[in-house]
Amino acid sequence: MRQDAYDSDDQAAREAERLAIRKRAMDLLARREHARAELQHKLSRHEHHVDDIAAVLDALVDDGLLSDARFAEASVLSKARRGIGPMRIRAELRQAGVNDAAADIALENVEFDWAASAAAAREKRFGPDMPADFPTRAKQMRFLQRRGFDSDQIAHVFDND
Incomplete structure (x- = not known):
């Protein structure tokens, strides 16, 4: 019976940790779009457990709040307006953890001369x-x-x- 009490306390602590991670992630996403890898890196600097970060990011993706494709589209448009070319944008997206397919789609869909x-x-x-x-x-x-x-x-x- 004592073991059950520890398990429920541990479960409550883990849920509180995930809630704190989600709040921090939402604060970052409220400022601008982020790639999943970029957000994972920022959250890992706060000494959160890797499994908890992954679970929270999965939930954010499922909720439609985190999207590499949306990040790529916003990034392409922003950088293009600042006079950055498509080759450098593609490299910066790759560095941010966006896969090549999402980068290609974002670059193709932007209507830019x-x-x-x-x-x-x-x-x-x-x-x-x-x-x-x-x-x-x-x-x-x-x-x-x-x-x-x-x-x-x-x-x-x-x-x-």
């Missing part, structure tokens, strides 16, 4: 005048590569001059 974004990023950084010499042109092309634009998008920027 990547070539125009590359041109705007170049102009914002270097001004409206196109480069007159090859070294300056190469420098600007490397800048756009680092921003995550592919060779076709970069070529479109410099072919319009």
